[in-house]
Amino acid sequence: MTTGTRWLDSEQQVAWRAYLLGTARLMAKLDDDLRQFGLGINDYEILVRLSEAPDRRLRMADLADRLHQSRSRLTHTVGRLEAADLVRRTSCKSDKRGVWAELTDAGFSLLEQAAPSHVEGVRENLVDLATPEDFAAVGRVFDAVSEHIGQR
Amino acid sequence: MTTGTRWLDSEQQVAWRAYLLGTARLMAKLDDDLRQFGLGINDYEILVRLSEAPDRRLRMADLADRLHQSRSRLTHTVGRLEAADLVRRTSCKSDKRGVWAELTDAGFSLLEQAAPSHVEGVRENLVDLATPEDFAAVGRVFDAVSEHIGQR
DNA sequence: CTCTAACGGTTTAAATCTGAACTACATTCC
DNA sequence: GGAATGTAGTTCAGATTTAAACCGTTAGAG
Numbered sequence: 001m002t003t004g005t006r007w008l009d010s011e012q013q014v015a016w017r018a019y020l021l022g023t024a025r026l027m028a029k030l031d032d033d034l035r036q037f038g039l040g041i042n043d044y045e046i047l048v049r050l051s052e053a054p055d056r057r058l059r060m061a062d063l064a065d066r067l068h069q070s071r072s073r074l075t076h077t078v079g080r081l082e083a084a085d086l087v088r089r090t091s092c093k094s095d096k097r098g099v100w101a102e103l104t105d106a107g108f109s110l111l112e113q114a115a116p117s118h119v120e121g122v123r124e125n126l127v128d129l130a131t132p133e134d135f136a137a138v139g140r141v142f143d144a145v146s147e148h149i150g151q152r
Numbered sequence: 153m154t155t156g157t158r159w160l161d162s163e164q165q166v167a168w169r170a171y172l173l174g175t176a177r178l179m180a181k182l183d184d185d186l187r188q189f190g191l192g193i194n195d196y197e198i199l200v201r202l203s204e205a206p207d208r209r210l211r212m213a214d215l216a217d218r219l220h221q222s223r224s225r226l227t228h229t230v231g232r233l234e235a236a237d238l239v240r241r242t243s244c245k246s247d248k249r250g251v252w253a254e255l256t257d258a259g260f261s262l263l264e265q266a267a268p269s270h271v272e273g274v275r276e277n278l279v280d281l282a283t284p285e286d287f288a289a290v291g292r293v294f295d296a297v298s299e300h301i302g303q304r
Numbered sequence: 305c306t307c308t309a310a311c312g313g314t315t316t317a318a319a320t321c322t323g324a325a326c327t328a329c330a331t332t333c334c
Numbered sequence: 335g336g337a338a339t340g341t342a343g344t345t346c347a348g349a350t351t352t353a354a355a356c357c358g359t360t361a362g363a364g
Contacts, residue, residue: 005267005268005271005272006271006272006275007271008271008274008275008279011288011291012279012287014291015287015288015290015291015292015294016274016278016279016291018290018291018292018294018295018298019290019291019294020197021218021219021220021294021298022293022294022295022296022297022298023175023294023297024219024220024221025220025297025298025301026294026297026301028220029301040350045172059312060312060313061311061312061313064313066173067173067176068173068176068177068180069176070351070352070353071312071313071314072313072314072315072351072352072353072354073350073351073352074313075313075314075315076314076350076351077350077351079314080349080350092312095311095312095359095360096358096359096360097311097312097313097358097359097360098311098312098313098359099312099313099314115157116157119157119158119159119160120157120158122160122168123158123160124300125297125300125301126168126293126297127160127164127168129293129296129297129300130289130292130293130296133289134289134292134293135164135167135293136163136167137282137285137286137289137290137293138167138170138171138289138290138293139163139166139167139168139170139171140167140170140282140286141174141278141281141282141286141287141289141290142167142170142171142173142174142175142178143170143174144174144281144282145174145175145177145178145277145278145281146170146173146174146177148276148277148281149177149178149181149277150177211342212342212343212344213341213342213343216343222321222322222323223342223343223344224321224322224323224324224343224344224345225320225321225322226343227343227344227345228320228321228344229320229321231344232319232320244342247329247330247341247342248328248329248330248342249327249328249329249330249341249342249343250329250341250342250343251342251343251344
């Protein structure tokens with residue numbers, strides 16, 4: 001009795017492919033639009049998370065988790081952002097192993113410049129293309145995905 | 153009269169972040185699960201597209217467009233797949249500039265091995281987590297995104 | 305207290321990806 | 335026909351990402 005694979009049905013297949021292609025195109029577009037500010041979407045997200053945090057700073061590991069990135073990748077990226085004077089590193093007093101990544105004024109300022117255009121891009125290329133219900137569904141689905149997969 | 157930025161409202165914000173994090177986690181998970189077959193999700197998708205094409209082959213540019221990849225990236229990836237004997241390149245007779253990327257028997261065979269586990273992963277970490285309606289919404293949304301952004 | 309395991313972060317080297325430059329062929333327009 | 339322009343694909347150099355090894359520091363067990 002062969003417990004065969006539960007393949008995707010035709011509609012699921014189509015939706016899955018649409019998601020793959022749509023995501024690829026969307027990310028490429030957003031990346032592209034951010035290039036005028038010298039940022040990629042990954043850099044941008046880092047700056048945003050920092051800007052929202054208390055004292056505009058986060059511990060490296062915390063930041064890595066929020067973005068689901070390896071600590072190694074984050075070290076490299078923050079290194080570049082630091083070289084561009086957008087982020088500053090300071091060591092953590094209470095845990096000497098720790099490092100704070102802190103948004104500089106220049107970083108905050110660049111973020112203020114880039115944000116309107118970026119958000120407009122997210123609207124134009126995603127949010128405004130969907131009905132509110134459909135977009136809410138996207139949120140629910142990927143929230144469930146995150147929840148299911150959990151931390152790395 | 154300041155035509156201010158149309159920021160995302162709180163729910164849109166949450167949905168957008170859920171999508172970003174969920175996608176990051178999902179892709180990492182699928183990549184991870186494919187590693188046992190020596191493939192990444194990008195390699196896998198290439199093999200799948202080839203396997204579905206007439207004569208199991210596609211022109212490089214065609215394949216690149218379907219995956220929204222640069223020709224350069226595809227050249228590299230196919231080069232590696234060719235080295236692993238999963239894909240074969242042949243030159244196109246009708247257009248001497250062209251190159252066919254063709255799935256080898258080994259490539260097809262590996263795909264047959266990997267597919268059940270991969271599809272199960274897509275189900276477990278995405279499809280089965282959503283109601284059919286919600287998942288259909290995801291399909292609609294990203295189809296609209298693809299349509300809107302168009303070819304590169 | 306002290307030993308050991310775990311954590312936080314960086315470094316290193318290799319793998320992969322990007323973008324521009326380049327080669328060859330094809331097409332278009334006099 | 336032949337020059338200009340466009341297309342397909344590759345190559346090159348540089349940037350980014352990955353995975354593993356590594357170094358302090360911290361925490362937990364005995």
